[in-house]
Amino acid sequence: MAALLEVKDLFVRFETHHGTVRAVDGVSFKLSEGETLGLVGESGSGKSVTNLAIMGLVPTPPGIVEAGAIRFDGKDLARLKDKELRKIRGNDISMIFQDPMTSLNPLLTVGRQLTEVLEVHRGQSQREARARCAAGLGDVGIPNPERRLDQYPHELSGGMRQRVMIAMALLCEPKILLADEPTTALDVTIQAQILELLKALQEKRGTAIILVTHDLGVVAGTADSVHVMYGGRLVETGPTEELFARPLHPYTDGLLASVPRLHGDPNAQLYSIPGQPPDLAALPPGCAFAPRCTRVDAARCESEVPALENIGDPVTVAKRSSACFEKTTLSNEYRAQAGDPA
Numbered sequence: 001m002a003a004l005l006e007v008k009d010l011f012v013r014f015e016t017h018h019g020t021v022r023a024v025d026g027v028s029f030k031l032s033e034g035e036t037l038g039l040v041g042e043s044g045s046g047k048s049v050t051n052l053a054i055m056g057l058v059p060t061p062p063g064i065v066e067a068g069a070i071r072f073d074g075k076d077l078a079r080l081k082d083k084e085l086r087k088i089r090g091n092d093i094s095m096i097f098q099d100p101m102t103s104l105n106p107l108l109t110v111g112r113q114l115t116e117v118l119e120v121h122r123g124q125s126q127r128e129a130r131a132r133c134a135a136g137l138g139d140v141g142i143p144n145p146e147r148r149l150d151q152y153p154h155e156l157s158g159g160m161r162q163r164v165m166i167a168m169a170l171l172c173e174p175k176i177l178l179a180d181e182p183t184t185a186l187d188v189t190i191q192a193q194i195l196e197l198l199k200a201l202q203e204k205r206g207t208a209i210i211l212v213t214h215d216l217g218v219v220a221g222t223a224d225s226v227h228v229m230y231g232g233r234l235v236e237t238g239p240t241e242e243l244f245a246r247p248l249h250p251y252t253d254g255l256l257a258s259v260p261r262l263h264g265d266p267n268a269q270l271y272s273i274p275g276q277p278p279d280l281a282a283l284p285p286g287c288a289f290a291p292r293c294t295r296v297d298a299a300r301c302e303s304e305v306p307a308l309e310n311i312g313d314p315v316t317v318a319k320r321s322s323a324c325f326e327k328t329t330l331s332n333e334y335r336a337q338a339g340d341p342a
Helices: 047-055 082-088 110-122 126-139 158-170 188-205 216-222 240-245 250-257 333-337
Strands: 003-016 019-032 036-040 063-072 093-096 176-180 208-212 225-230 233-239 309-312 319-322
Touching: 003 047, 019 047, 019 208, 019 233, 036 047, 036 216, 047 063, 047 093, 047 176, 047 208, 093 158, 110 126, 110 158, 126 158, 158 176, 158 188, 176 188, 188 208, 188 216, 208 216, 216 240, 225 240, 225 250, 233 240, 233 250
Parallel strands: 036 208, 036 225, 093 176, 176 208
Antiparallel strands: 003 019, 003 063, 225 233, 233 319, 309 319
C-alpha cells in the first residue's frame, strides 16, 4: 500500500544556553491509509517533537527542523510556506495535544474555538458549525453539549477539556490524526469510548493515526505497528503483535518488563530500567542506551552508534528493525528480574 505520509531523515534540534539539544535525530518512517502507528518511549525521547515537526509547529527559534522530506498528498510539508501549511493543519492533518489547558484559549468559549475550525476549513456558517460542534462533543461523551459550547475552558474538568480537544481534532474528519497522549486524563470508561470513536473514524474514512502514549496496553489494543524511540532516535520497529511477543532491542524488552502484571509473584518488586534517560544536550558517543543496558559490549557499544537495520523476526519472519548490534531475539532476562518468567 502506498504511504499516505512519509517522513525521511527528520532532525530537530534546539539551541539553548546549555548547548544544542538533539530532540529528534534522523527519524524515518512511513504511514499508510487506515494504519495506527504507536510511538512509544520514555518522556524526553522525542515522540511529541516528531509530531510537532510534522505539523510545522516547532517554535523557531530556538528550534531548528531539518528533514530530507515530510511527504503528504504529493507535497513536502517541510518546504511549504506557513500559509499553505495552515490550510492543511486542522483539516487534512489534525493533532490532539497533550495538555488541553494550555492548548485551549482561556479567553474564548469552547464553542467559539470549535466553530472556528469549521468556518475556516469548511466555510460553514456559524449556525451550521455550532450544530456540528455540539454533535462532536456528544460523540466524545460530553453531556449537555449545547450548554458546554457556551462555557469557558476553566469551567470544565481536565478530562472534559481533553475530550473537547479530541472533538476539535475530529471535526474535519482528517486524513491523518496525530494523537499525543489522547487518553491520559480520562477514566477507563471514557478512554474505551474515545478509542472506539477513533476506530470508527478509521473504518469510515481510512484515517491514519500516529498514537503517542506511555500506555503500552493502549498500544497493544489499537496499534498495527509500533515504533520505539530512545534518545531522539528510533531503536526498534515492527508489527505490534510480533514486537510485544519478541522484543529485539534491550530497551523495548525493558519497557515491556516494566508493565505491571496480574500473574506471577504478588510480592515481587515492580521492575524498572536502571539509570536515567540520557541528556539530549550531552549524548554519549556510542549507543545512547549503553549506560543502562545489561548486554552492553563496552568496546563497541560505547564507541559506535548502531544503525536501525531491517531484519526478519526469527519466528514469524515479519519485517522488523532494530538498532542494536545483537541481532537475535533477546532472552527473557528482564522479565525474570521482574518476577515474571513468561
